Amino acid sequence: MTKELERDLGLYAVLAISIGAMVGSGIFILPALAVDIAGPAVILAYLLAGAIVLPAAVSKSEMATAMPEAGGTYLFIERGMGPLLGTVAGIGTWFALSFKGALALVGGVPYLLLLFDVPPSVTTPVALALAVLLVLVNLLGAKQTGRLQVGIVIVMLAALVWFVIGGVPSVRGSNYAPFFTGGAGGLLEATGLVFVSYAGVTKVASVAEEVSNPDRNIPIGILGSLVFTTILYALIVTVMIGVTDPVTIADSDTPMALAADATLGTAGVIAVVLAAILALVSTANAGILSSSRYPFAMARDDLVPDAMATISDRFGTPSNSITLTGVVLLLLIAFVPLLEIAKLASAFQILVFVLINLAVVAFREGSAEYEPSYTAPLYPWMQVAGAVGGLVLLTQMGTVPLVGAVVLTAAGVGWFAVYGRNRVDREGAAVDAVRRQVGRNAVDRTRETIDVVERDHRVLVALDHELSKEEERWFVRIAAAVARANDGEVVVARFEQVPDQVSLTYASETESPADVRFEAQTSELDAEFDVPVSSGTIVCHDVRHAIVNYADHEEADLLLMEEAASPAGLRGLLFGSDVEWVLRHAPCDVSLLNPGANGLGECDVVGVLSDEGPYDPAKIAVADAIAVAAGGSIRLAYAGRGDASDIEGKTLRDYHAAVAALCSVPVESCVPFGDSLRNGASDDLSDADLLVVSAAERTNDAIAAYLTGTDSPVLVVHQQESELRGRLARALERRLF
Structure with missing residues (x-):
């Protein structure tokens, strides 16, 4: 008898997983890089990135209510666009989330060093220790993971709200001039950079099989967390720039702590540092939770070995999938320079969000069984806008991230060709949607x-x-x-x-x-x-x-x-x-x-x-x-x-x-x-x-x-x-x- 995952994640856990997956490197690490590119206009960059993420968020909400199963992005793209692109999305997103989780752990250590007098050489050992701890927590079960996530997010948000409220009186208007330091190109480049800050908004869909009342909790959790986080990002960056010179922010490894020191003093620095550590640990925790479900879902579709679909008899979790994800996470922390890798993962994440928007169109236009309880509004214009916006951002990411996305895509195609092609006999809803359109075009020509x-x-x-x-x-x-x-x-x-x-x-x-x-x-x-x-x-x-x-x-x-x-002989041949x-x-x-x-x-x-x-x-x-x-x-x-x-x-x-x-x-x-x-x-x-x-x-x-x-x-x-x-x-x- 096939085992199924227990549905024990409620609305608060869903909100916590989604918010915790976003509020991490996106606000504690990336603002320094984004300000250097766009100046004060980075505030608009966060708002614009949130707007571009919105179509993918509502599209994923729709598909998650139609298919509340483990796998999230992989599942939706595999069912919508076919097993080939599903394999590419599954493997690529798995690596991207692992990269982001590793970056969050390593990026949190500089904040930790502000509290303790320790040498920089301890950065990697501490990050490895945190990674091992989080892998063990995920092995114990989704309920424990969800409860941990709720606690982390409550403490983290309390500190961030204090930062915003306490910093508003110290805001200086002169810090926002000139506003468009980098021009339109700088704004778009910064938007592409901070886009990854919102990648976690749809992570909860990857654990949809473990969400109670998914028809209600998934759309509310995804859309609610996106709106809340977008507003929070804009307020934090507004205060950060308003109380600290943008040039100083751009040169700092801990921009949030620098801004807190200018407005809240030592107590504020301690609160922000604790929030940063919790946020980055939360990001890594949510990354392990969601990314480990990709090999699990792919194994059930015969695209990776069956061992990845094994569910622990004791804890009810996909132990092999979590363990493999943990091993990859540890290797990345120990051996890979993560900042550039995170940029590569961001570019691939944008591409995946484009595919998510197209997958909804494929489901609706095809004849596959598809009955979502929540439907995305403004169809198909919202999906078209999301896909076009994502492609525009891809052009602003630079050569190296684009090449990296191509390499990850080629790796997914290669794996499918070697392992998956002979094991699956399915086609995505997009194929049927195209087939129907080909048929309609042929009927129109026949009618004429x-x-x-x-x-x-x-x-x-x-x-x-x-x-x-x-x-x-x-x-x-x-x-x-x-x-x-x-x-x-x-x-x-x-x-x-x-x-x-x-x-x-x-x-x-x-x-x-x-x-x-x-x-x-x-x-x-x-x-x-x-x-x-x-x-x-x-x-x-x-x-x-x-x-x-x-x-x-x-x-x-x-x-x-x-x-x-044809005549015989040479004449017929020629x-x-x-x-x-x-x-x-x-x-x-x-x-x-x-x-x-x-x-x-x-x-x-x-x-x-x-x-x-x-x-x-x-x-x-x-x-x-x-x-x-x-x-x-x-x-x-x-x-x-x-x-x-x-x-x-x-x-x-x-x-x-x-x-x-x-x-x-x-x-x-x-x-x-x-x-x-x-x-x-x-x-x-x-x-x-x-x-x-x-x-x-x-x-x-x-x-x-x-x-x-x-x-x-x-x-x-x-x-x-x-x-x-x-x-x-x-x-x-x-x-x-």
């Missing part, structure tokens, strides 16, 4: 193709050898159906090739028995169809050039020919068949008819066969016209499609239903979906009287194999305008659909 009736639509039937009356009837029937659907006419032309030594004038003036038979049988066929049918013989030296030139002369909208195999040449150079759409072994009979069932992509609009339009003329129906099928998930099946069913609604005849979708999906479509189209495929799909292995094994007539449709979309666009459609 079917609904636009072109008056005087001319279909040219090009015959390059003598056919019997029945054989010619097959081609005229197809041409007449398309022409009738567009209030057009049919032109049947027989192309007679003569040697180069023979004058075309002489050849055209000489009527052969074949010419007589052609004129006679075409006249008889004209009476069978309720569209105008005209005919003529074209004498030429080169059939393929003559066909293209005549189609251009007649302003043909569709050219119908007999499909022919030049292909005349038909292939015509496909490339024709001034209009082209259809190729292969009557099959038994010829074209009644078209009661017109089968439309496709590969993995959406159906070409021209293919649907032609099939509909033929089925209408025959009083038949259309059957949609795929060839060689692998097993589809239930989500994919629902999207494909909706797409087929939309296509069917555009047609004038009954349309049947003969592709089973979900667990019952069969490979191939041979059984489904075995009784089709005519198969319609796209020229671009003939090289598809599954379709080529199917067409080789069937005796049914095949109509190949080539839409010239589709070539403008390019092969890449069609390949992407097939891949995504």
Whole structure:
């Protein structure tokens, strides 16, 4: 039986975890660096960073109520954007939180040194000792962790509030001038730097599986802590700059203590130092608590070894995951220069927040089961603003952080390729959202193709050898159906090739028995169809050039020919068949008819066969016209499609239903979906009287194999305008659909 985590974190614990995860290095360490960049405008930098975090906060709140499970950021991105990006987000965020936790512990030691007369060499040993203690606390259970967090946050906030209230009377207005020392660029750079101060706002989502009443406590905890912390940050920085010269702040390792000394004296310094130590320990504690849940959640999704999902029988915590996180934390403290690493983690955190905003869009636009009890307001504009704002900040982080984010991303991709790809068979909601959009675009193009009736639509039937009356009837029937659907006419032309030594004038003036038979049988066929049918013989030296030139002369909208195999030998290898040449150079759409072994009979069932992509609009339009003329129906099928998930099946069913609604005849979708999906479509189209495929799909292995094994007539449709979309666009459609 699978063990589950106990839900014992209440609202106060949620608020404490979120506030404690934010109020740490963001206010005790970073202001000195930010003031050096932006001057007094750092106050706006904190407010702007909070505003940019807000979309990700409400998005994460929404997803946390829909999926209150351990894993947080990883879980939401994995479910929304797919296992690949989920792996990148999980591993990257795990490292980023570990980096930030280690930075908080090491950054807190300078404040500790203000109280004790100890050498700087004790910084690392003290940080290591604190890290070991916090790992042990987390191993004991989330309840103990939550209670510890509440106590730390209460004491810390009391000291910070005292700092603000006690410092306001000493504020000097002259310290804020000039305000925009670094200009707009400095403001944005400082905003990117302090952005990490708010990264902890959504950490509570990573322990959502342990939160009681998550539908209420998670949104209130996340949004409440963000608003409170943003205001607190702005007030603290305002007081800090107002009571101390900005240049002095920029040169200090303990800016908060420096400001407290200027307003509150020794007692204030002691209070701020204690608050700083508690805050930074709180940040590290929340980091261990939340980051350890990422390997835990990833293990349950088979993206990391199963050992990371083991829950302790004694304490009910993911002991292996916490232990691994603790080991990484200790190694970072002992061996890695953390300031630059923290900047790298900040850049990756911004990227993760961008993905969080996109994940909400993926869930809402896709067809995955998604029922949040809280929904983000102003959708999708808030998510778009958050994603764009995050990307703008990324451009202000500098080269090294961006390169670091790329390296972390590459590491996640590499791990998934080596370990996860062969263990998971899932797709994110974003894939289905894109698939649905591809389907909607294809339906729109199909609607335009079917609904636009072109008056005087001319279909040219090009015959390059003598056919019997029945054989010619097959081609005229197809041409007449398309022409009738567009209030057009049919032109049947027989192309007679003569040697180069023979004058075309002489050849055209000489009527052969074949010419007589052609004129006679075409006249008889004209009476069978309720569209105008005209005919003529074209004498030429080169059939393929003559066909293209005549189609251009007649302003043909569709050219119908007999499909022919490429010639054997070197000529076929180098030049292909005349038909292939015509496909490339024709001034209009082209259809190729292969009557099959038994010829074209009644078209009661017109089968439309496709590969993995959406159906070409021209293919649907032609099939509909033929089925209408025959009083038949259309059957949609795929060839060689692998097993589809239930989500994919629902999207494909909706797409087929939309296509069917555009047609004038009954349309049947003969592709089973979900667990019952069969490979191939041979059984489904075995009784089709005519198969319609796209020229671009003939090289598809599954379709080529199917067409080789069937005796049914095949109509190949080539839409010239589709070539403008390019092969890449069609390949992407097939891949995504």
